[in-house]
Amino acid sequence: MCKRAFVSIMIVVTMIFVLTGIALAALPIVKLIATGGTIAMKIDPVKKAPVPAISGEDLLATVPEISKYAQVEVQNLSNVPSDYMDPERWVALQKAANEALARPEVAGVIVSHGTDTLEESAYFLDLTIKSDKPIVLIGAQRNASEPDFDGPRNLLNAVRICVSPDAKGKGSMIVLNNQINAARFVTKTHTSSVETFNSGDFGFLGYADNDRVIFYQTPLRRQFIALASEKLPYIEIVAMYGGASGSLVKAAADQGAKGIVIQALGWGNLNIPMFEAIKYAIGKGIPVVISTRVQSGRVLPVYGFEGGGKTLKDAGAIFADDLNPQKARILLMLALQSGMTDVKQIQALFDK
Numbered sequence: 390m391c392k393r394a395f396v397s398i399m400i401v402v403t404m405i406f407v408l409t410g411i412a413l414a415a416l417p418i419v420k421l422i423a424t425g426g427t428i429a430m431k432i433d434p435v436k437k438a439p440v441p442a443i444s445g446e447d448l449l450a451t452v453p454e455i456s457k458y459a460q461v462e463v464q465n466l467s468n469v470p471s472d473y474m475d476p477e478r479w480v481a482l483q484k485a486a487n488e489a490l491a492r493p494e495v496a497g498v499i500v501s502h503g504t505d506t507l508e509e510s511a512y513f514l515d516l517t518i519k520s521d522k523p524i525v526l527i528g529a530q531r532n533a534s535e536p537d538f539d540g541p542r543n544l545l546n547a548v549r550i551c552v553s554p555d556a557k558g559k560g561s562m563i564v565l566n567n568q569i570n571a572a573r574f575v576t577k578t579h580t581s582s583v584e585t586f587n588s589g590d591f592g593f594l595g596y597a598d599n600d601r602v603i604f605y606q607t608p609l610r611r612q613f614i615a616l617a618s619e620k621l622p623y624i625e626i627v628a629m630y631g632g633a634s635g636s637l638v639k640a641a642a643d644q645g646a647k648g649i650v651i652q653a654l655g656w657g658n659l660n661i662p663m664f665e666a667i668k669y670a671i672g673k674g675i676p677v678v679i680s681t682r683v684q685s686g687r688v689l690p691v692y693g694f695e696g697g698g699k700t701l702k703d704a705g706a707i708f709a710d711d712l713n714p715q716k717a718r719i720l721l722m723l724a725l726q727s728g729m730t731d732v733k734q735i736q737a738l739f740d741k
Contacts, residue, residue, distance in 0.1 A: 417496035419459040419551045420489035421445050421544075424482065424510075425468040426503025428529035428540040439532040441468040448501060448533075451541040455548050459496065464489075471503025471510070471528070476621040476722065479513045483616065490520040497523040497551030499544070504528040504585065507563055508576050512716045515561035515572035516723055519613050523556035526563050526572075530583045539565070539583050546597035553602040559594060560611050569595040571608035576684070576713060589685045612741050614723040622647035622725045626714045628682070629653045635666030642670040648721045650678045651706075652714040657681055657688035657698040664696035664704075671705045676725070676735060680709040680717045687711045707736050 423429060423445030431442035445463035455461060466485055467478065486498045502510055511526045518524065525547040529540035543565050550556050550564060561572035566583045574588040588594075595604035625641040629652060641649050649670055653659055657679040659667070667677050679701055681688050687710050690702035702708065709717035717739070724735050 416456075417459050417552050418492075418494050419461050419497055419499060419548055420486075420495055421449065421461050421463045421499045421501065422482065422485050422489070423448065423463065423465045423468070423501045424471075424474070424478070424503075426471045426501065426505075426507075426528050427532050428501050428503070428527065428543070429468055430532040430534075432532065432534040439534070441470070443533055444468070445501065448540060448544060451533075451538075452545045455545055458548050459552050461499075461548065462489075469503075471506040474503075474506045474510055477619075479510060480616065480619050480621070482510060483514055483517050486514060486524060487518055487520070490518065490522050490524075495522070497525065497556065499547040499551060500524065500526045501540075501544070502526055502528050504530060504565075504577055506715075508572070508586075509715050509719060511561045511563050511572035511575065513719050513723075515611065516614050516720065517616050518561070521558045523551050523553075523559060524561040525550050525556075526561060528565060530565070530581055530585060542567075546602075549597055550602050553604075555595075555602065555604045558607065559604070560608060562594060564597065567597045568593050569597065569602075569604070573608060573610055573712075573716070578684075610741065612738070614720075614727055614738075616723075617727050620726075621722050624648040624650065624718050624722050624725075626650045626652060626718055628714075629659050629663050631660075633660060633663050635662040635664075638663065638666035639669055642666075642673050642675050646670075646675060647725055648676045648678065648718075650680055650709070650714050650718045650721060652682050653679050653688065653698075655681060655683060656686075656691050657701065657708060658692055659696040659701070661696050664700065667701065667706060668704050676707060676721065676732065677705075678707045678709050678717050678721050678735075678739070680712060680714040682714075684713075685711075705732055707732060707739060710739050712739070 430439040433440045527543040563570045574591040578587045579585040625646045627637045690698040693699045
């Protein structure tokens with residue numbers, strides 16, 4: 390090859406690298422924080438069952454189309470089933486997401502996570518992060534060994550949402566099966582369907598369609614509670630059911646619980662043994678929050694029979710509004726760590 394031809398080829402190659410660099414620089418940056426879950430699992434040949442196996446980089450490599458929308462930076466925070474998520478891990482996740490969102494060049498944060506407690510992590514981030522940039526939590530109902538693995542689609546949609554101008558101010562969102570849900574209202578409704586996350590009466594925020602991301606509404610019931618400590622108070626959830634004895638409520642009160650959430654029935658009703666146990670806990674200065682096992686609707690102090698909602702309210706219980714027990718626990722946890730002790734003050738937080 391003559392010298393002139395070699396120089397010409399090198400000029401072309403250099404131009405390609407320069408133009409590629411310019412194109413990449415023009416793309417927004419999205420941070421992917423990987424925490425584990427089914428979206429990071431494959432079938433283990435020995436156990437013959439899904440186990441943690443792939444990193445955030447491995448997941449990203451399954452979706453080359455993402456390079457059209459953003460530069461994605463990966464942080465592998467953990468690789469655990471979401472059943473292992475706990476307050477300590479929530480705080481670490483909040484810190485990682487907050488640090489990423491504070492960077493001006495970052496358009497949004499994606500969290501890959503197991504679906505079992507996905508709604509809890511989403512609500513925790515929604516309450517404790519003040520940025521108006523989008524936080525999109527994704528998971529998968531099928532592991533990476535399955536031919537119809539849904540992780541790549543969910544990741545691609547999350548990136549598209551993060552770079553959408555309309556996604557600002559929506560808080561934390563859960564996105565699976567193209568559907569966009571607000572953190573406060575969403576819950577897992579099916580053990581295996583890819584359309585498991587649903588917001589009930591409140592509906593989806595939007596949809597990641599083939600051609601564009603469309604938002605139909607903005608969540609109005611949002612609030613911010615600053616993290617005052619990395620250690621969050623111990624709070625138990627106790628279920629009411631036919632014949633409940635109340636002994637678990639008393640045990641929680643005696644074993645150091647700083648607050649108790651009751652998964653009550655209907656509008657927020659209990660039997661007499663549970664009612665007596667709750668009065669015992671309240672008498673020890675422990676805030677008790679009443680939620681419900683019913684999927685939709687608010688709890689309200691309506692019934693006047695002993696153990697009915699009106700009698701619980703009169704005894705000093707706090708009502709969780711439309712929050713399910715697992716989310717009521719998070720809000721109570723954050724209220725207590727911020728120094729709130731007055732029942733009326735905590736009730737006002739639940740009413741927001």
